[in-house]
Amino acid sequence: MGLQELWFILIAVLFIGYFVLEGFDFGVGMLMPVLGRSKNGSADNDTRRRVVLNTIGPVWDGNEVWLLTAGGALFAAFPEWYATLFSGFYLPLLLILVALIVRVCAIEYRGKIDDATWRSRWDWGIILGSWVPAVLWGVAFANIVRGVAIDENRQVVSGFFDLLNPYALLGGATTAIVFALHGAVFIALKTADEVHEDAVKLASRLSIPAVVIAGAFVLWTQLAYGKGWTWILVGIAAAALLGVVALTAVAREGWAFVLTTVAVIGAVVLLFASLYPNVMPSTISDDYSLTIYNASSSPYTLKVMTWAAAFMTPVVLIYQGWTYWVFRKRISTAHIPPSIGLPIKTS
Template sequence: MSLENFWFLVIAVLFTMYFVLEGFDFGVGMLMSFLGRRSEPDGDKRRRVLLNTIGPVWDGNEVWLLTGGGALFAAFGGWYATMFSAFYLPLFLILIGLIVRVVAIEWRGKINDPRWRWWCDFGIGLGSWIPAILWGVAFANVVRGLPIDADHQYTGGFFNLLNPYALLGGATTLLAFLTHGAVFVALKTAGQMRDDAQTFAARLAVPTAVVAAVFLIWTQLAYGHAWTWAIVVVAAVAAVGMVIATAARREGWAFVATCIAIAGTVAMLFASLFPAVLPSTTDAAYDLTIANTSSSHYTLVIMTWAAAIMTPVVIAYQAYSYWVFRKRLSVDQIPPSVGLPLQSTGK
């Protein structure tokens, strides 16, 4: 395997890890309004339980995005430049959403005031819904191809990105992350929270599996290769397993199934691209490929050595974090809210 192909595979793995791990973070954020309803007496404690399920790991999960983006920039500069210019507005909205979510999570407990917590919860939800949809839209457009000219410049507009296939990709990631998050909450909580999360996951499982199946089959028929049918089959089996496991309230197996289904979907997108990295709908001669966008051999060698040294460290540390914070949480374990009172500006 050439270093260029190797780094294409590495980038695919990095983004797969990001979607699998950050996917349930987005799911938990989107579920704040459903599993932590304000109409319930313990609504605030339920929302704090939801945040505590991802509290020790959510920022570590984002590292996979930073690493994937950095690797993309260093290994395939041409791919990075064209894709980021084409997706400038969607990626800007994703960035804003991620920033708002970070601020809301970190500052929610700083002020002991219901209005403050409401705005923070709104920010957490907003910063979860926007990326959950737009990541699917963006990656579907990468597979479908974009209007790119001979200079590898994007010649389309924003609404060119809102085509039926891309919108289906957005619906797929949205539903997949919602289900993934509900299963994760069921896996990490006890008591009524666990029961509610199991019920929510079971209700979401069938529509998620149907939408994902349509998206995968469309991808295979329109952009896939003969050998990528194997990936479709694996993802489909995982989706069926998800439906069965959520119905049986076996959240452990359901979580394994959602992880495999999401990983299979991302793998299908990258496999459908190969050996291109960004097809041109203007003329196939203008396609961005692994060969015409990769960095120098020397650069890739240095990157390979750095990855060989640092990747095991990152994986070991993150695995240790998940192991340390493996126990279930319940509403009964949540103490009263603390923090500074909201200061009034009146005299």
């Protein structure tokens, strides 16, 4: 295995980590309007929403680091891929970035002022800041696998609306429904009392459409772009989602979360395996396609990066694993203290 192959695999691993960890973060934000609604009236809505949000409170910002690392690795290891991707996908990637910024601000600011209107507005920031990237990441990666119009200058000459083709839209629907399911199972795993019960029920309801939509997408990917051995990945992802259907029906959220994780991993590996050895196929001519060989940095650069990754990666993994261990216990509405935000000024 050469350094180009190694770094292609490492970038795939970084995106796997991002989609597994940030995937349930998106799911939690997407489901706030549903699981944050109390049966006892609006007075308890904020408490429930704080329970839902606190499931990711200690870890969401650390999960985002996987995207920063993946972007940095992409820039350093495959600069031509990075340049073509970010110029050709400028608008969807900008929308993702803006949505992530809004979500960060909303999570940080919603509790600063003790006012229902203030919190409601920031809640919408969390919700939209979760839905937009959850959909657009699927659209973006589906287009990367499908290929876009890249000319001889390695420039994407197609427009934004060319990215909204049926395969890409199905990819966006897949990431949205799978992340929502992943988030519902995570909330069920991390909560107690009525929030836990509602999360289990919601996860059970989401599991069946997730099987249908994600199954259609991975099958289309395999038939159109996959390789012979990648049928194994299709089987793994499908079996994992079917297992989630069974496990959520009997409220086994721990194993269900393991299987939603396996499903995400299987789907991402399928996308990268279908792409290899290309990194951005051209629909104009195969001669214009970017591959791991014509888009990579120099061997010396890749060698230096490999040594840096060998030293730093274990440290990051150990630290993040320790964080999840420290905050492993369930939370409930009984654990939520009264709001301590500043009172809103009336004059």
